[in-house]
Amino acid sequence: EVSYLLGSEEFNKGNFDVAEKYFKQSLQFNLNKEFYKKAQYWLGQTYYQKGDYKSAIATYTKLENETAEGFPEREQLDYDLGYAYFKAKDFASAQEYFKEYLRFPKQEFKADAELRLADTYYANNQLNEALEIYNKTENASDYTLYQKSLALGFKGDTVAKITELKTLISKYPNSEYVDDANYEIGTAYAQNDDFNNSNSYFDKVIKSSPDKDLVANSQIYRAQNYIDQDQTDKAIAEFQLLANQYKNTAFAEKIVLASKPAFVKKGDVAGYEQFAKGLNVKVDSSEISEINFNLAQESFSKKDYAKAVSYYEKYLDQSPSGDHLFKSQYELGESYYQLKQIDKAMLPLQNVADFQNDYQQDARVRLAQIYISQD
Incomplete structure (x- = not known):
């Protein structure tokens, strides 16, 4: 009993390590059933306060299995187990215990248990069930x-x-x-797609929030909005400011990733590489190759053959045996052909014509046309 009372005193002071010691000491003597159960219960509470949810769950469960009734805290065990499982991110188990508690709840804990039940639904992506509870909450x-x-x-x-x-x-x-x-x-x-209103709310966060992470995310999101508003130069300028502000922080990689569409939109692959390098963020060579390939395809489809040549040359230089080899060689050769640079067109077209692939026949036809025109 003395150990239990000392443990309770330390618990109330927030000295949870000392409280744990006293509660465990009390449990060594099972002379008084009431204090034994109380010590076990408050040991579980101590584990919970220390963030040791696994031990809290084990202690509560043991007590629940051993005890049908006989001490005041018994009726709160389902509530406490619900919270412990919730904190342990076992939302399905938490849900079951909150449901069980709500069969016969204490009125002062009922509203909270209902909200926690709604939160378990939310965490498990059972959104309709969560909203049903949130919606019926009076004076939300x-x-x-x-x-x-x-x-x-x-x-x-x-x-x-x-x-x-x-x-x-x-x-x-x-x-x-x-x-x-x-x-x-x-x-x-x-x-x-209401980017003006979006940015006005991000501005509020940036100007007034003490939460540095929230401010940084708002700044990044606002810059991304500029891309969607076709204000690419403004977006890049904003990302440059963010790069100076957040270099060597956890946000550097996120800024580089967010800036990528802006640089791609301008076709400035080298600028993107340089930007990432300035933030000490490594960009994989395969990513650069893929950007060049996508830009080449886009240019080719728009019949901007000069740009297509530039991007395909870069792609093939970076990925001489990549997944898009034959397509790239064929469209590179075709781009040179359309630019009337016949000598440059023949080598990539011949490479495609010599091997079985989806573009072999088209390459052979184009080469035949070239040879006929030269006779």
Whole structure:
């Protein structure tokens, strides 16, 4: 009993390591059934507070299996197990325990247990079930509105998501979720191709949020929006500023990845490589080869043969035996042919004509036309 009381005192002070020691000491003596059960229960609580959810679950489960009744905390075990499993990210088990608890809940814990049950549905992508609970919550808290908005977003209802988030901001202007809400509104508007409104909400985050990660993500997203608005130069300029700001940070790689479409849109593969190098981010040679190949295809389809030649030459130089070898050689030869550079056209066309592949026949026909025209 003394060990249990000392453990309780240390637990209330937040000294969980010391509390654990006393509760374990109390459990060595099973002289008083009530204190034995209490020590076991609060040992589980101690594990939970220390983030040792596996031990908390084991302790609660052992106590639940051993005890039908007889101590006040017994009726909270399903609730506690639900939380422990939730923290351990075993959402299916958490769901079952919260459901069980809600059969006979304490009124003061009922609303919280329902919200946690909704959160387990959300975590398991059971969005309709989650929304059913979020929707029936009276006087929804900022947290509930935020979770509801995310669920709506995952269902693809971005308009409803925006509405819920704006309600959150209006109803709880001092909420800890306001910055996240502004960011999520920005992403939702971007999904709807409303880039001006999207950027205005990212601007709010950038100007007012103390959360550096959220600010960085907003800056990156805003720059990406410029690409979608066909403001490629502005996007690249923004990425250059971000590169200076976030060099040698965890965001460097993300900035390089986000900038790629802008450089590709301008056809500036070398610029992309240089940009990545400036941020100390390694870009694999296969990625550069693929960019050159895609740009070559795009140029060829637009009959911009001069650009197609440039990109195909680079691709073949980087990937002389790559997956797109024969297609690249054929379209390189065809591009030279269209540019009336017949001598340069013949070598790649001959390479294609000499081996069985999807472009062999086309290459042979083009070579035959060249030979006939030369006679």
